[in-house]
Amino acid sequence: MSPALRLVAVWAALMLLLAATAGASFLPLGPAKPFVAYAIAAAKAGLVLWFFMEMRREDGLVRLAAAAGFVWLLFLLVLTASDMLTRS
Amino acid sequence: MAEHATEPFHAVERQREANRFGMLIFLSSEFLLFGGIFAAAMALRLENPDGYRAAASHLRLGLGTANTAILLTSSLFAALAVEAVRGARPRRTALWLGGAALLGAGFLGIKGAEYAMEYREGLMPGTATAHFSGPAEQIFMNLYFAGTGLHALHVTIGIAVLLVAAALAHKGGERHAMLVGNAALYWHLVDIVWIFLYPTLYLAGVG
Numbered sequence: 057m058s059p060a061l062r063l064v065a066v067w068a069a070l071m072l073l074l075a076a077t078a079g080a081s082f083l084p085l086g087p088a089k090p091f092v093a094y095a096i097a098a099a100k101a102g103l104v105l106w107f108f109m110e111m112r113r114e115d116g117l118v119r120l121a122a123a124a125g126f127v128w129l130l131f132l133l134v135l136t137a138s139d140m141l142t143r144s
Numbered sequence: 145m146a147e148h149a150t151e152p153f154h155a156v157e158r159q160r161e162a163n164r165f166g167m168l169i170f171l172s173s174e175f176l177l178f179g180g181i182f183a184a185a186m187a188l189r190l191e192n193p194d195g196y197r198a199a200a201s202h203l204r205l206g207l208g209t210a211n212t213a214i215l216l217t218s219s220l221f222a223a224l225a226v227e228a229v230r231g232a233r234p235r236r237t238a239l240w241l242g243g244a245a246l247l248g249a250g251f252l253g254i255k256g257a258e259y260a261m262e263y264r265e266g267l268m269p270g271t272a273t274a275h276f277s278g279p280a281e282q283i284f285m286n287l288y289f290a291g292t293g294l295h296a297l298h299v300t301i302g303i304a305v306l307l308v309a310a311a312l313a314h315k316g317g318e319r320h321a322m323l324v325g326n327a328a329l330y331w332h333l334v335d336i337v338w339i340f341l342y343p344t345l346y347l348a349g350v351g
Contacts, residue, residue, distance in 0.1 A: 059227050067220040071213065077343065078209050081350040089351070090189075093343035100216075101336045108223040109332045118164045125172030129179040136183050140190040 066107040073100050148318065156318060167326050171333045174298075178337050181291045185344050188283055195280030200349030202267055202281075203288070204258060208346035211254050212338060218247035219335040222306070222328040229324045234313040237324060241310035244331060248303040255296055288345055295341060298334045305330060 057065070077096040085092055105111050111119055153159035189196040225240035262268050262285075266275045269286050276282040309327040312320055 059230075060224060063220060063223045063227065067216065070216045074209065074212055074216065077347065078205070081205075081343075081347040084351075090343070090348070093347045094340075097339050097343050100339045104219060104332050104336055104339070108219050108335075109329055110226075114164065115161070118161065118168055121165050121168035121172060124169070125175035125179075128172075128176055129182065132179050132183050133186055136187055137190065140187055 063107065066103055070100055070103055073103075150319075159318075160322070163322050163326070164329075167329050171329060174333060175337065178291065178294065178341075181287060181294070182340065182344060185284075185287050185291075188280065188287070189348065192280045195278065196284060197349055197351070198277075199281040199284035200345060202262070202265070202285075203346050203349055204261070205346050205350060207254055207258050208342060211251050212342050214247050214251045214254070215335045215338050218244040218251070219332050221247065222331045225309075226325055226328050229321045232316065234316055238310040238313035241306045241313070241324070241327070245303045245306040245310065248299050248306070248331075252296060252299055252303075255292065291341055291345065295334070295337055298337070302327075302331045302334050 073096050077093055080092050080096070081089065083089075105122060109122070111122060114122075149156045149159045153162065221240045221244035225237050225244065228236040228240055259268070263271060263273070266273045267285050268274055269276075269282060269289060276285065305327045309320075309324045312323065
């Protein structure tokens, strides 16, 4: 596959995921709803990082720099949630 | 294409790697700038799920979805510009960069129209007509304007950087290739932030 064609294919996948997440928000998923929405968002962000931002071409150091922001945000969210969910 | 490393680098490859490394550290810190807003939204949602959903339902899902599609497409254009630089095609590079900037402007237009509607409906905090059904709604709208406002600022900066890179496309060379690469990386980050703002704000109001 030519590089440009591959990028267009990734874009098509992103559009399908957008349609999927918009559609899924109308399904009766109950408490699983935000998890489905954020899982699809993470998949979209993964595609953008891997193909558009070309993480697939980079070595470990650059990938680590890209992952750092997400890892620290995860700490922030997990520790905040562990406080919110364990208050009596 | 003449490719010479500039001081202090001895090899182009090393220079590129250092450039990417520095840019991604900067982008990671940019992402964390939005982290506080995501954490605050999560805390509000955990504390008052029904109030959060009711407040989010005021937003226009159709416009938010359209803007997501616009930003994803503009990211494709930015990635194609990087590909055009690699093939040493300056005209094509400038066209893709300009196209990405144009879509960014369209995004801001739709966002502005949304803000105008929310102002008229009294949902814009700090304005004379603002009236909220309760604290959850007010905090949610504060978060919405802080999050999307900070994001719109980034879109504006991104458009400016894309246009500068497009205007300099005729110069070519390694320095310009790095400028296009970094402009595209910044633009993709703006896209990723919106990818997470979309379920946090718009999808949360459905159902």
